[in-house]
Amino acid sequence: MISVGGPCGYREVSSHPEVIFSTSVSNSSPSPVSHPELSTKPPCTPPTSDLSETIQKTRFRSRPSLPVAFGSLVDGVSVLCSRVRRAPAIFPKGKLTASYASRMALPIIVKWGGQEYSVTTLSEDDTVLDLKQFLKTLTGVLPERQKLLGLKVKGKPAENDVKLGALKLKPNTKIMMMGTREESLEDVLGPPPDNDDVVNDFDIEDEVVEVENREENLLKISRRVKEYKVEILNPPREGKKLLVLDVDYTLFDHRSCAETGVELMRPYLHEFLTSAYEDYDIVIWSATNMKWIEAKMKELGVSTNANYKITFMLDSAAMITVHTPRRGLIDVKPLGVIWGKFSEFYSKKNTIMFDDIGRNFLMNPQNGLKIRPFMKAHLNRDKDKELLKLTQYLKEIAKLDDFLELNHKYWERYLSKKQGQ
Numbered sequence: 130m131i132s133v134g135g136p137c138g139y140r141e142v143s144s145h146p147e148v149i150f151s152t153s154v155s156n157s158s159p160s161p162v163s164h165p166e167l168s169t170k171p172p173c174t175p176p177t178s179d180l181s182e183t184i185q186k187t188r189f190r191s192r193p194s195l196p197v198a199f200g201s202l203v204d205g206v207s208v209l210c211s212r213v214r215r216a217p218a219i220f221p222k223g224k225l226t227a228s229y230a231s232r233m234a235l236p237i238i239v240k241w242g243g244q245e246y247s248v249t250t251l252s253e254d255d256t257v258l259d260l261k262q263f264l265k266t267l268t269g270v271l272p273e274r275q276k277l278l279g280l281k282v283k284g285k286p287a288e289n290d291v292k293l294g295a296l297k298l299k300p301n302t303k304i305m306m307m308g309t310r311e312e313s314l315e316d317v318l319g320p321p322p323d324n325d326d327v328v329n330d331f332d333i334e335d336e337v338v339e340v341e342n343r344e345e346n347l348l349k350i351s352r353r354v355k356e357y358k359v360e361i362l363n364p365p366r367e368g369k370k371l372l373v374l375d376v377d378y379t380l381f382d383h384r385s386c387a388e389t390g391v392e393l394m395r396p397y398l399h400e401f402l403t404s405a406y407e408d409y410d411i412v413i414w415s416a417t418n419m420k421w422i423e424a425k426m427k428e429l430g431v432s433t434n435a436n437y438k439i440t441f442m443l444d445s446a447a448m449i450t451v452h453t454p455r456r457g458l459i460d461v462k463p464l465g466v467i468w469g470k471f472s473e474f475y476s477k478k479n480t481i482m483f484d485d486i487g488r489n490f491l492m493n494p495q496n497g498l499k500i501r502p503f504m505k506a507h508l509n510r511d512k513d514k515e516l517l518k519l520t521q522y523l524k525e526i527a528k529l530d531d532f533l534e535l536n537h538k539y540w541e542r543y544l545s546k547k548q549g550q
Contacts, residue, residue: 235293239277240421241268241306243384253294257287270308270386278305278424305424309386340451341492347465349449350492354469357447363438365410365474370527372409373464373482375489376425377417378502383425385506390428392510395503399434401516406437408527410474414462414482416489419444443467451491463492478531483519498537518544 237248237260246267251260257280261272272289280287280296287296340346377383382393405411413431415422422442426432432439448460462484468476482490483500490497501515522544526535535543 235298236301237293237298238301238303239264239267239306240303241270241308242386245303251293253292255293256289257291257293257296258289260293261289264306268306268308269310270306274310275306275308278307278428280304303420305421305428307386307390307428340453341494343451346449346451346463346492349451350463350465350469353447353449353463353466357443357466357470359441359443359470361441362432363440365440365471367474369410369474370408370479370532371412371467371475371481372405372523373412373414373462373467373480375462375482375484375486375500376413376415376422378485378504379483379500380431380503381425381429382503382506384504390425391430393506394429395516396510396513397516397520398429398431399436401520402431402434403436404520405523409481409523410440411437412440412443412467414443414447416445416448416460416462419446449492453491456488459488459491461491462489464490464496465492478533481523481526481532481537495533495536498540521548 234249235251235253235255237251239246239248241264246264248260248263248267251263257277258272261275261277264270264275265272277287279302282288282291282295374380380395380398381390382395385393402411413422413426415425419442422444423432426439426442443462443466445460447466448462450458450460452458462482464477464480464482468480477493477496480493480496482493482497484490484497485500485502487497487499498519500519503509503513503515518541522540525544525547526532529535
């Protein structure tokens with residue numbers, strides 16, 4: 130049996146976790162020594178004296194719990210010394226790379242409740258349940274309440290006992306978590322959090338003329354037209370108008386917590402899109418990363434619905450930054466990017482855009498309709514009729530040849546007038 134020690138002292142973990150051994154190397158049984166200062170000694174360093182002559186240092190990456198380590202070969206046994214108060218891990222010679230590699234850290238980024246959480250303490254040997262238990266410490270959501278989107282094995286959602294290594298995840302893979310804390314209903318029923326995008330959205334009318342026609346902004350749009358790559362999911366249809374839709378707070382309550390995305394979906398979403406598709410090509414444009422847009426559309430059942438088709442989707446990379454006299458730099462969604470890329474199908478005359486943030490259509494205000502934000506889904510899902518009424522509005526204006534004669538700010542007044550005739 131090998132006994133290994135150093136300035137910090139070591140504890141043999143396989144059979145006697147509390148026994149501390151001397152620095153001798155032999156084939157006899159180890160001799161316990163007293164080491165009361167184990168918990169206060171400085172970090173380990175590789176052993177010196179005669180032992181150092183038999184040690185060949187090797188470099189390898191360590192898991193987060195072993196931030197710095199040394200690999201040693203002693204009498205045919207690989208010894209791992211870490212710079213933490215922990216016993217050396219001992220591996221048979223030739224097995225260090227294979228066995229330790231399976232314990233390498235597997236960093237994962239989890240998005241939940243509008244925030245991203247970095248998970249760096251798990252390895253490929255840990256299971257989906259281990260991941261859920263760790264996420265509970267970060268979010269307070271119980272493992273049984275969690276649904277992790279994107280974790281699949283052979284096309285099916287991964288069970289709790291599946292090892293992370295079997296999922297073939299790349300380092301820093303981003304996944305989305307759905308789930309609700311036990312106490313979250315109280316939060317939902319309480320006052321909404323301060324949200325700059327919703328509460329402090331400003332009236333864009335005073336600044337439109339300056340921003341919309343500024344040469345530097347038009348040049349930015351031209352660059353997006355040339356450089357931004359659009360993946361066409363379904364080809365544009367001749368003679369159809371264009372409906373551009375935001376996602377967060379427009380179609381989906383992205384702040385509240387739920388076990389499934391369907392619970393956070395705005396009421397009448399599929400009925401709205403089915404009706405709109407009769408007269409409009411539908412485009413999704415969200416100020417987030419395309420991966421999250423695709424995940425949300427899949428979870429909501431939008432991208433796979435047989436009753437309508439999405440023409441294409443745009444993410445934050447298609448947006449531009451403009452300067453306004455009162456608000457400084459802000460990001461906006463210029464419809465000119467779409468018009469420039471698909472000029473044979475869409476223009477100012479046949480395009481309408483729904484967004485809960487008015488400044489997003491600062492570059493094309495006459496084509497924007499500011500929708501009421503859908504928040505507190507658990508409280509409002511039975512009362513929100515916004516999409517139901519907008520379905521009727523879209524049907525009415527689809528009869529027009531030119532949308533420029535409309536003022537979408539007064540869409541409800543227009544609808545009431547038409548329905549009263």
